[in-house]
Amino acid sequence: MSIEKYIQQFSHLRTDINRNRWTPATYYHAPHKPFLLLSVLDLFAQGFLQTNFISIGPELGDLFAHYWGIGIMENRRGNLALPFFHLRSSAFWHLIPQDGKEAALLATRQIDTLSQLQALILGASLDEELFQSLKVEETRNVLRTILIETYFGPVHHSALLNQGAVNIKAYLYSQHLIKKVHEQIREDPGEGDQYQAIIRDQGFRRAVVRVYDHRCALCGVRMLTTEGHSVVDAAHIIPWSVSHNDDLGNGMALCCLCHWTFDEGMVGISPKYTILLSAELRTSLNFPGIC
Numbered sequence: 001m002s003i004e005k006y007i008q009q010f011s012h013l014r015t016d017i018n019r020n021r022w023t024p025a026t027y028y029h030a031p032h033k034p035f036l037l038l039s040v041l042d043l044f045a046q047g048f049l050q051t052n053f054i055s056i057g058p059e060l061g062d063l064f065a066h067y068w069g070i071g072i073m074e075n076r077r078g079n080l081a082l083p084f085f086h087l088r089s090s091a092f093w094h095l096i097p098q099d100g101k102e103a104a105l106l107a108t109r110q111i112d113t114l115s116q117l118q119a120l121i122l123g124a125s126l127d128e129e130l131f132q133s134l135k136v137e138e139t140r141n142v143l144r145t146i147l148i149e150t151y152f153g154p155v156h157h158s159a160l161l162n163q164g165a166v167n168i169k170a171y172l173y174s175q176h177l178i179k180k181v182h183e184q185i186r187e188d189p190g191e192g193d194q195y196q197a198i199i200r201d202q203g204f205r206r207a208v209v210r211v212y213d214h215r216c217a218l219c220g221v222r223m224l225t226t227e228g229h230s231v232v233d234a235a236h237i238i239p240w241s242v243s244h245n246d247d248l249g250n251g252m253a254l255c256c257l258c259h260w261t262f263d264e265g266m267v268g269i270s271p272k273y274t275i276l277l278s279a280e281l282r283t284s285l286n287f288p289g290i291c
């Protein structure tokens with residue numbers, strides 16, 4: 001099976017080229033499509049794509065956000081909907097319409113949000129030949145290198161390669177943490193010490209956020225952005241600095257506000273997982289709507 005055709009297509013993505021909008025870091029190209037394809041390669045490496053169907057879920061959204069957040073794209077927000085839709089200009093990327101939306105999808109020229117996109121499509125599939133090829137690590141490595149070297153300046157190559165490696169190791173760590181819960185393996189404080197902090201942090205967050213379904217454990221709000229990634233934090237109930245314990249029983253997903261109140265000691269969690277409110281928070285002046 002030859003991947004020459006896909007090397008050619010990956011190195012000739014149609015991207016926005018604009019010297020005012022983009023920087024030399026990306027050779028003045030919009031980085032959305034390369035970041036999306038790097039994220040798809042990571043999904044393959046994690047064994048996430050067992051069938052030829054790429055959904056627009058938080059798994060993909062979070063990977064895309066990690067690439068976007070490594071420091072190349074200063075002061076700009078990434079929007080997964082844009083490359084997911086516009087990658088249809090590449091012959092290997094096939095959008096799968098929602099039932100009855102075939103004509104609407106064909107007629108659509110512009111997408112701004114993920115919800116607009118999800119109203120039109122179920123997801124995307126790849127050429128079957130490419131799908132089979134990407135199950136092979138060597139092929140993924142070749143195409144990863146093509147994407148990085150074609151669309152990003154040399155100073156960013158190692159950071160991009162490193163992010164791919166971190167994404168995979170963090171995923172494996174998150175799976176390990178979830179498996180420990182299912183198999184009721186006793187906590188082993190300190191085992192996380194063997195991992196790099198960036199892998200441990202990302203893996204712990206990934207596992208906690210998944211178990212809590214992206215919902216804050218205290219206020220119950222689900223926090224998936226319109227760009228498609230989760231913005232809940234993963235907090236340790238007993239801080240890592242004290243416990244060195246990443247077991248999911250010592251973790252909870254929190255929105256930014258609840259995380260702040262937790263860190264400030266205004267809200268706590270009892271050993272029986274009930275919510276404790278500090279006396280400070282219970283003073284009448286701190287109730288909502290009282291001023």
Ligand SMILES: [Zn+2]
Nearest residue numbers: 216219255258
């Ligand atoms: Zn909250």
